[in-house]
Amino acid sequence: MRExxxxxxxxNQRIELLCEDLSSQGAGIGHFEGYTLFVPGLLPSERGLxxxxxxxxxxxxxxxIEVRAASSExxxxxxxxxxxxxxxxxxxxxxxxxxxxxxxxxxxxxRRVGGVPLTEWPSIRGMEEGERLHYRNKAQFPVRMEDGHLxxxxxxxxxxxxxxxxQCLIQSEASNRLLTPLLTFLEQLGVTAYDETTGEGLLRHxxxxxxxxxxxxxxxxxxNGRELPEEPRIVSFLMERGVTSVSINVNSxxxxxxxxxxxxxxxxxxxxxxxxxxLTFTIxxxxxxxxxxxxxxxxxxxxxxxxxxxxxxVVWDAYCGAGTISLFLAQKAKQVYGVEVxxxxxxxxxxxxxxxxxxxxxxxxxxxxQVIPEHFRRTGIRPDVIVVDPPRAGxxxxxxHTILEMKPxxxxxxxxxxGTLARDLRFLRKGGxxxxxxxxxxxxxxxxxxxTVCLLSxxxxxxxxxxxxxxxxxxxxxxxxxxxxxxxx
Numbered sequence: 001m002r003e004x005x006x007x008x009x010x011x012n013q014r015i016e017l018l019c020e021d022l023s024s025q026g027a028g029i030g031h032f033e034g035y036t037l038f039v040p041g042l043l044p045s046e047r048g049l050x051x052x053x054x055x056x057x058x059x060x061x062x063x064x065i066e067v068r069a070a071s072s073e074x075x076x077x078x079x080x081x082x083x084x085x086x087x088x089x090x091x092x093x094x095x096x097x098x099x100x101x102x103x104x105x106x107x108x109x110x111r112r113v114g115g116v117p118l119t120e121w122p123s124i125r126g127m128e129e130g131e132r133l134h135y136r137n138k139a140q141f142p143v144r145m146e147d148g149h150l151x152x153x154x155x156x157x158x159x160x161x162x163x164x165x166x167q168c169l170i171q172s173e174a175s176n177r178l179l180t181p182l183l184t185f186l187e188q189l190g191v192t193a194y195d196e197t198t199g200e201g202l203l204r205h206x207x208x209x210x211x212x213x214x215x216x217x218x219x220x221x222x223x224n225g226r227e228l229p230e231e232p233r234i235v236s237f238l239m240e241r242g243v244t245s246v247s248i249n250v251n252s253x254x255x256x257x258x259x260x261x262x263x264x265x266x267x268x269x270x271x272x273x274x275x276x277x278x279l280t281f282t283i284x285x286x287x288x289x290x291x292x293x294x295x296x297x298x299x300x301x302x303x304x305x306x307x308x309x310x311x312x313x314v315v316w317d318a319y320c321g322a323g324t325i326s327l328f329l330a331q332k333a334k335q336v337y338g339v340e341v342x343x344x345x346x347x348x349x350x351x352x353x354x355x356x357x358x359x360x361x362x363x364x365x366x367x368x369x370q371v372i373p374e375h376f377r378r379t380g381i382r383p384d385v386i387v388v389d390p391p392r393a394g395x396x397x398x399x400x401h402t403i404l405e406m407k408p409x410x411x412x413x414x415x416x417x418x419g420t421l422a423r424d425l426r427f428l429r430k431g432g433x434x435x436x437x438x439x440x441x442x443x444x445x446x447x448x449x450x451x452t453v454c455l456l457s458x459x460x461x462x463x464x465x466x467x468x469x470x471x472x473x474x475x476x477x478x479x480x481x482x483x484x485x486x487x488x489x
Contacts, residue, residue, distance in 0.1 A: 008033040009052045009060060016068065017050045019043055022101055024419065026089035026448030027157075028064075037062045040157055041083045043071040043093055044101075061158070073097035078169055085163040087154045088170055088446035099126045099442060102450040106418045106440055114422035116435045122452070124440035125298050132445045137274070138291045139168070139175040140258055141206045143183075145193045150183045152206055160196065170446065174217045175208040178241060182206065182219070185237050186228075194224045196254075202228070204251060205258050209272065209283055212293050216244040216272035220285040222259060224252050235267030245269045247285050259286060276300065279327050281352050286344060288321045292443045299414070299441045299451055300328040303387065306412045306437060306455035309333050313384040316408075318368035318399060323349030323361065325389055325414070330361045333385075338363045339371045369398040372406060387412045394420030397427070404431035411456040416443075418452055425454065432460045 009015065009032055019028035019042040028042030030050075036059040042048045047069040050062035064083075067074070077083075077091035090098050103121040110116040127135065141152035144162045153165035167176050186203065194201040205222035219238055221228060228234060228248060235246050246267035251260030263285050271284040276297050283289050290296035303325060307315065309332035317326040320338030322345050330336040330353075338361065340346050349363045364371045368388075376382060386408045388395055394417065403411060411433060415421035425435060437455040444450070 007055050007057070007060065008035050009037070009055060011052055011055055013052045014065065015050055015052065015062075017042070017048055017062065019046045019048070022090075022105075022448060024105070024417075024448050025157075027061075035060065039064050040089055041092060042067070043074055043097075045069075046071045046074070081153075081163050081165060084156055085154050085165070087168075089157070090446050090448060095126065095129075095132070095445065098445065099124050102440060102442065102448075105448075106438070106450060106452055109418045109422040110425065110435075110438065112422075113419065114425035114435075115429060116422075116425055116438075118438065122438035122440050124442060124450075125295070125302070126442045127295065127445055131294050133169050134171065134173050134176075135294060135445065136171050136291045137212060137293055138209045138289070139171045139179075139207070141165075141175075141179060141208075143193045143203045143206060145195070145201070150187045150191065150193055150203070152179060152183060172208070172210050172212075174210040174242075178208060178217070178219065178238070178243070179206065181241070182238070186234070189228075189230050189233070191228060199224070199254060207249070207258070207285060209285070209289075211272050211274035211283065213275040214273045216269075216274075217242060218245040218247070218272045218283065218285060219243050220247045220249050220263065222249045222251050226250060231266050239267060243268065244272050245285075249285060276324065277328065278331075279324075279352075279356050281322065281324060281327075282348055282355065284344075284348065287348055288345065289324065290443070295441055295443045295451075296324075299443065299453065300325060302439050302441065302453045303412050303414055304328055304332065306410075306439075306453060307333075307385050307387065308410060309385070314381055315385045315387065316368070316372055316383045318372070318386065318388045318395075319390050320349060320363065321345050321389075323352045323363060325387060326361055326363070327352060327356055327358055329385075329387065330358050334360065335381075336361045337372075337375065337383075339366060339368045341365070341367055367396070367398075369396060369402040372402055376406065382406060383408045385410045385412065387414070389414040390420075392417045392420065395424050400424060400427050400431075404428070404433070407432075407458050407460060409458055411458070413452075413454040413456065415452045415454070416449065418450065421452055421454070425456075428456060432458060434459050 017030040019030050021029045027038040027040045039062040041064040048064050049066040053063050054061040073094045082091050103124050107121045143152045151164040153163045166180050192201045194204040207220040209218040247265045249263045271282045313333050315333045315336045317338040320326050320340045326336050326338040343365050346363045346365045353361045433456040439453045441451040
């Protein structure tokens with residue numbers, strides 16, 4: 001039995017550390033006598049004085065005390081709460097360097113974990129300078145009591161220690177405008193904040209969502225109880241300040257999950273609307289909707305381009321949520337089927353289809369790995385294209401098996417986590433899928449997160465075409481393509 005070796009550092013010890021890379025969360029990574037330390041605020045190639053704050057068996061965490069050799073990519077953070085607030089941990093890094101690191105991060109994971117034979121970094125679509133502030137259309141503020149007053153903000157990294165904020169440059173201007181006056185008003189009504197250590201108190205979170213193009217605003221108050229005092233007065237207060245929809249969500253569970261199962265509208269509309277491209281979508285307090293509307297349009301456009309739709313294809317959208325990608329694809333597909341396990345999301349999908357007057361879409365409640373093959377057995381309709389946009393955990397392995405069995409001509413994989421994407425691509429490649437194109441979309445500037453879109457082709461598809469690069473006029477391209485389709489050889 002191997003003898004355990006104690007870590008070479010102890011808590012509160014101060015050491016000099018060279019940063020070698022960044023974690024997926026944006027923290028600096030360095031090694032001290034072979035021991036891995038994660039240090040928020042330290043950039044690659046920088047040397048810093050670090051105080052060890054947590055020691056584990058395999059790795060630990062440090063606090064940056066002083067930068068002793070700074071990177072040329074270091075910049076002054078724009079938020080006064082940095083680095084105490086855990087929301088935007090790359091503010092100290094130039095935006096150009098952020099984009100390069102994200103490209104490299106995806107490239108290395110897809111090659112090392114996924115075995116994808118990439119020869120160059122994938123392209124990345126960043127945000128313009130004037131787009132990168134106030135880009136989020138959704139804010140979820142935890143609420144606590146501080147010195148006898150209601151306070152809201154965000155948690156410090158790896159903790160539930162609240163960093164009070166009155167303004168956030170990433171959140172929407174609507175949420176910044178509403179937060180402080182709302183807290184003051186609720187405090188005047190005698191509302192107390194939830195205490196997660198005792199389970200006492202009423203107000204847990206304030207959720208604010210806005211439609212950038214519609215101008216509509218939704219406020220949802222998450223409470224540890226059935227009702228708030230003076231609910232009609234709260235509604236009037238918010239409506240006078242331009243809020244479109246006011247709701248209460250009940251969450252009495254001892255959990256880190258923000259929203260409970262029951263939501264009731266107490267004022268205004270049941271939901272708000274947002275436009276992405278030419279389409280209009282309904283957003284309720286519990287709906288999944290991308291938080292960066294500018295980049296969402298670019299993301300969906302990339303997915304549609306990769307799907308290579310001509311108007312004849314049958315498309316399945318697994319993890320379809322409220323049908324946002326489904327409806328985008330339906331603009332150019334013959335028929336789109338969406339499947340989602342959350343029944344409320346499917347109801348929203350049908351509503352969004354009706355709102356946009358689209359009759360070439362159909363939605364199902366259930367697991368994609370069950371619904372798609374059952375639909376094929378019943379109808380004989382095999383998908384030409386399958387699109388997946390799974391949660392951070394990636395695709396269920398049963399769904400990956402189903403995709404390989406259905407043998408679509410193409411698959412578009414939209415991912416919010418390059419690590420699980422790489423894992424799933426390895427599985428799909430072993431099953432006969434070939435990665436053709438990889439693009440990155442920077443949905444979350446100032447963070448370590450990146451969205452990735454991949455196009456895969458089925459090497460075993462009977463419809464598979466041979467792809468070569470030709471320098472031809474567009475008219476000749478379509479003539480050659482049509483001749484290929486009409487050929488019997």
